[in-house]
Amino acid sequence: MSRSILELIGNTPLIASRVLNTNPNVSVLFKMEGHNPGGSVKDRAALNMIKSGLDKGSIKTTDKLIEATSGNTGIALAMIAGIYGLDIELVMPENSTKERVQTMRAYGAKVTLTPSGVGIEGARDYAENKVLNDGCIMLNQFANADNWKAHYHTTGPEIWKDTKGTITHFVSSMGTTGTIMGTSTYLKEKDTNVQIVGVQPTDNSRIPGIRKWPRAYLPKIFDASKVDRIMEVSEKEASTMARRLAKKEGIFAGMSSGGAATVALRLANELDKGVIVSVVCDRGDRYLSSDLFD
Numbered sequence: 001m002s003r004s005i006l007e008l009i010g011n012t013p014l015i016a017s018r019v020l021n022t023n024p025n026v027s028v029l030f031k032m033e034g035h036n037p038g039g040s041v042k043d044r045a046a047l048n049m050i051k052s053g054l055d056k057g058s059i060k061t062t063d064k065l066i067e068a069t070s071g072n073t074g075i076a077l078a079m080i081a082g083i084y085g086l087d088i089e090l091v092m093p094e095n096s097t098k099e100r101v102q103t104m105r106a107y108g109a110k111v112t113l114t115p116s117g118v119g120i121e122g123a124r125d126y127a128e129n130k131v132l133n134d135g136c137i138m139l140n141q142f143a144n145a146d147n148w149k150a151h152y153h154t155t156g157p158e159i160w161k162d163t164k165g166t167i168t169h170f171v172s173s174m175g176t177t178g179t180i181m182g183t184s185t186y187l188k189e190k191d192t193n194v195q196i197v198g199v200q201p202t203d204n205s206r207i208p209g210i211r212k213w214p215r216a217y218l219p220k221i222f223d224a225s226k227v228d229r230i231m232e233v234s235e236k237e238a239s240t241m242a243r244r245l246a247k248k249e250g251i252f253a254g255m256s257s258g259g260a261a262t263v264a265l266r267l268a269n270e271l272d273k274g275v276i277v278s279v280v281c282d283r284g285d286r287y288l289s290s291d292l293f294d
Contacts, residue, residue, distance in 0.1 A: 156186025
């Protein structure tokens with residue numbers, strides 16, 4: 001019996017593609033991060049950033065926390081901050097789905113919406129301004145090493161164990177880049193031949209959770225040497241694959257998961273043999289008010 005819901009974070013299952021992968025010599029495995037209690041991979045980083053911050057004294061229970069988010073990190077932070085009794089304000093573009101906003105508020109967070117025209121960069125600027133002028137404390141998922149370390153200590157070891165060390169390729173959409181940085185660091189320590197593949201959107205594609213950052217906003221935790229290959233996916237490909245995952249594999253997930261799956265399946269068609277693990281980073285119910293599943 002678990003004593004806390006926080007004990008349910010991590011140890012998510014790997015599910016083999018039964019239909020969409022058509023190469024019999026390659027396994028495509030989906031890492032089902034929607035099984036985390038907050039519904040996404042971001043539970044891991046949020047827990048590690050808050051717990052480590054409290055342990056180190058860089059955040060205190062009396063602090064007012066603030067964080068810019070495109071959605072999943074905010075939900076995870078709202079859930080975990082509530083459990084720890086912390087005051088948190090989450091900042092998102094106003095075109096974020098209402099499910100995200102309502103979920104954060106349900107967990108007790110204050111939610112501030114910034115103009116959609118300035119995107120997540122505008123939300124980040126707003127949060128930075130509150131830190132400078134109002135004394136707020138930012139966890140700063142884009143520069144906080146405890147983001148990627150969460151995946152070094154949990155996601156990477158889980159994948160290595162569950163594939164019995166046979167993984168040849170790891171595919172992850174890149175947003176804050178915490179997932180790919182931490183998992184890459186661990187897997188490369190185990191086997192330098194494991195190929196790390198990052199997923200980015202094509203120019204002019206808008207895919208929630210995947211970014212091609214302007215240089216000024218590039219996450220400080222990102223280290224290009226830890227990614228062997230970057231493959232691009234279009235908005236149409238990502239949304240089409242999200243729908244196909246639901247219909248063909250019974251995997252209900254969002255567009256960034258569809259983007260990663262597109263790349264994983266494209267990669268499977270290139271290989272003679274291999275074991276590919278692709279991150280399914282959240283659940284599809286987070287997108288029901290959008291047109292993704294219309």
